[in-house]
Amino acid sequence: MAGSLTTTAQHEPAAGAGRLTHAALSAAGVVVRRILLLAVLLAVVFAAVELLPGDAANATSERGESAADLAERRHLLGLDRPVLERFWDWMTGLPTGDLGTSARGESVADLLSRPFPNTLLLGGLALLLTLVASVALGCWAAAKPGGPLDRAVSASATGILALPEFVVAVALVLVFALWTDWLPAVTLTDADGSPASWEMLVLPVLALAIPQIGWNTRIVRAALADEAKAPHIETAVLDGLPRGRILTHHLLPGALPTITAGLATSTGMLLGGAVVVETIFNYPGIGSVLAGAVADRDSPVIAGVVAVTGVVITGVLLLADLVRAWASGGRA
Amino acid sequence: MTDTTVTVAAPARHRLALRVLPALLLTALALAGPWLAPHAIDAPVTAPYAEPGGEAPFGGDQLGRDVLSRVLAGGRELVVTSLLVAVLVTAAAAVLGAVSALRPAVGRIVERAADVLMLLPAVLGILLITLSWPDGGRLAVVTASFFLGVPYAVRLVAGAAAPVAASGYVEAAAIGGERLWYLVVREVLPNLRATLLALFGLRFVAAVYLVATAGFLQVGPQPPAADWALMIRENSGGILLNPWAVLAPSIAIGLLAMSVNLAAAALVPMTGRKAVPAL
Numbered sequence: 001m002a003g004s005l006t007t008t009a010q011h012e013p014a015a016g017a018g019r020l021t022h023a024a025l026s027a028a029g030v031v032v033r034r035i036l037l038l039a040v041l042l043a044v045v046f047a048a049v050e051l052l053p054g055d056a057a058n059a060t061s062e063r064g065e066s067a068a069d070l071a072e073r074r075h076l077l078g079l080d081r082p083v084l085e086r087f088w089d090w091m092t093g094l095p096t097g098d099l100g101t102s103a104r105g106e107s108v109a110d111l112l113s114r115p116f117p118n119t120l121l122l123g124g125l126a127l128l129l130t131l132v133a134s135v136a137l138g139c140w141a142a143a144k145p146g147g148p149l150d151r152a153v154s155a156s157a158t159g160i161l162a163l164p165e166f167v168v169a170v171a172l173v174l175v176f177a178l179w180t181d182w183l184p185a186v187t188l189t190d191a192d193g194s195p196a197s198w199e200m201l202v203l204p205v206l207a208l209a210i211p212q213i214g215w216n217t218r219i220v221r222a223a224l225a226d227e228a229k230a231p232h233i234e235t236a237v238l239d240g241l242p243r244g245r246i247l248t249h250h251l252l253p254g255a256l257p258t259i260t261a262g263l264a265t266s267t268g269m270l271l272g273g274a275v276v277v278e279t280i281f282n283y284p285g286i287g288s289v290l291a292g293a294v295a296d297r298d299s300p301v302i303a304g305v306v307a308v309t310g311v312v313i314t315g316v317l318l319l320a321d322l323v324r325a326w327a328s329g330g331r332a
Numbered sequence: 333m334t335d336t337t338v339t340v341a342a343p344a345r346h347r348l349a350l351r352v353l354p355a356l357l358l359t360a361l362a363l364a365g366p367w368l369a370p371h372a373i374d375a376p377v378t379a380p381y382a383e384p385g386g387e388a389p390f391g392g393d394q395l396g397r398d399v400l401s402r403v404l405a406g407g408r409e410l411v412v413t414s415l416l417v418a419v420l421v422t423a424a425a426a427v428l429g430a431v432s433a434l435r436p437a438v439g440r441i442v443e444r445a446a447d448v449l450m451l452l453p454a455v456l457g458i459l460l461i462t463l464s465w466p467d468g469g470r471l472a473v474v475t476a477s478f479f480l481g482v483p484y485a486v487r488l489v490a491g492a493a494a495p496v497a498a499s500g501y502v503e504a505a506a507i508g509g510e511r512l513w514y515l516v517v518r519e520v521l522p523n524l525r526a527t528l529l530a531l532f533g534l535r536f537v538a539a540v541y542l543v544a545t546a547g548f549l550q551v552g553p554q555p556p557a558a559d560w561a562l563m564i565r566e567n568s569g570g571i572l573l574n575p576w577a578v579l580a581p582s583i584a585i586g587l588l589a590m591s592v593n594l595a596a597a598a599l600v601p602m603t604g605r606k607a608v609p610a611l
Contacts, residue, residue: 037444037447037448037451038451040444040448041448041451041452044448045452045460048460048461048464049460049464052461052464052465052468052472053465053467053468155594158593158594158597159590159593159594160590161593162537162538162540162541162589162590162592162593163586163589163590164540164541164544164545164548164561164585164589165545166544166545166548166561166564166582167564167582167585167586167589170564170568170578170579170582171582171586173571174571174575174578174579178571178572178575265450268450268451268452268453268454269453269454271453271456272453272454272455272456273453273455275455275456275459275549276455276545276548276549279548279549280568290459290549291549293459293463294459294463294549294550294551297463297466298463299460299463299464302456302459302460302463302464303460305456306452306456306457306460309451309452309453309456310451310452313450313451313453314451317450317451
């Protein structure tokens with residue numbers, strides 16, 4: 001990440017060695033800060049699982065199991081060790097890829113290793129679609145501020161952004177799978193556990209992306225409106241530059257940091273929503289693992305999923321930091 | 333101070349009422365629904381997944397229970413839980429936000445808490461808490477929604493309270509030796525009524541999303557309770573036989589979420605409309 005920052009600095013002839021070190025240092029500071037935040041989250045997750053009543057041995061106990069059996073399982077799962085020792089194991093195990101042990105005694109990392117890439121594919125495609133659709137809709141609406149199109153786009157965006165993903169999914173399944181039979185309602189998988197064809201991905205990606213498109217369209221539209229008030233835009237308009245050129249060369253670059261921040265916020269919503277959408281379409285991601293965890297009240301599994309998701313979101317936020325640094329650096 | 337936001341011209345107020353009315357009507361209908369249900373919600377009236385007609389205008393569900401009655405009865409818990417979460421979050425955020433604006437050290441802690449929470453998707457957060465607390469029931473859902481919502485809400489209130497906290501009369505009161513709680517309750521919060529009302533609306537929307545999703549993931553209300561989200565999950569297997577068993581509760585949740593969000597967006601004070609809408 002320091003590398004990309006230095007390349008930007010090289011574009012400017014005035015940039016000296018001092019500036020390069022400064023950029024590298026501030027980039028390192030951002031990385032350290034993001035990693036610290038992630039560590040705090042992991043500590044909070046451990047504390048939540050620990051402090052709330054009920055533990056993994058209790059959750060999977062069969063009816064009529066004796067207290068001795070329960071103590072035996074607690075011992076097997078290592079739950080009888082001191083809290084601080086277990087906390088240390090949890091925090092130090094994570095960087096090495098050890099996510100702990102599920103209530104059934106399986107390694108959480110093994111449980112997630114096959115489905116998690118499928119969830120990332122689903123979330124990544126949904127994020128891409130959200131980016132393209134919301135920028136296009138936002139620009140389209142901003143072309144004639146206050147016009148009927150602008151009002152229609154803004155009102156529909158506000159309407160759909162609050163819809164739970166499963167409601168959108170039900171509507172999509174009814175229309176595109178059951179009534180018109182254009183797309184499959186259920187995801188079939190290959191032998192290696194990934195979706196069998198691209199058609200299987202269309203409806204899940206749409207169900208995930210539609211509420212986020214609503215949210216981000218509003219952000220793009222508002223960021224463009226803020227940017228249009230800037231004096232250099234007014235000058236560009238008075239100079240008679242073509243509208244399209246003003247949009248791509250002046251408005252969008254200025255609005256970029258806000259748009260990126262909005263998309264970064266959506267990453268969490270998309271990964272959370274994926275759990276729900278995967279359940280509906282029987283998609284082979286972490287949603288199916290979590291459905292099992294819900295039935296077993298298996299808290300170590302959800303803690304592991306939260307840890308991995310936290311890492312992914314931290315990565316996306318770092319990318320957003322980078323884009324912001326690049327955008328503001330280009331302007332300075 | 334508040335006059336500019338409270339006194340709205342008559343046509344604008346009329347428009348505002350029109351935008352808020354659908355949300356109020358739907359909420360009232362969901363609350364009164366259980367009394368309007370024509371049949372018992374837990375006894376079969378038709379064959380499983382019977383098509384609409386006769387006794388049951390929306391047909392039957394997977395056990396042959398009347399879909400219309402269950403839809404009428406299935407919104408109250410969602411709405412009550414969401415309203416409770418929205419009230420708690422708004423009240424906590426009002427106090428903490430005003431304190432953050434007056435005491436920057438508290439504000440920084442809240443900022444960091446919100447930064448950490450960004451790494452935890454709300455859906456996973458609610459699963460984490462409800463699975464770690466198996467006997468928590470509705471209290472676990474409320475607790476999870478509360479803690480997942482407060483940091484963002486505090487950030488919003490602190491932003492709106494900052495100019496008020498910096499105004500002359502608050503500074504004068506602070507120098508005059510007034511206590512912190514007096515400044516918060518008597519000087520800052522009364523000037524944030526419009527912001528707090530909008531915040532309440534937005535938190536209600538967020539709570540409906542989270543509570544409904546928890547219901548769908550089967551960590552909220554348990555069968556045989558009538559609950560919109562749970563109905564969608566339970567009846568999805570028979571979607572071809574009687575689509576209404578899934579469609580009716582979906583429409584109910586969709587309309588509730590959309591109308592409340594449009595109402596909340598209309599309530600956001602004009603001066604507070606930032607580039608990034610706060611939810």
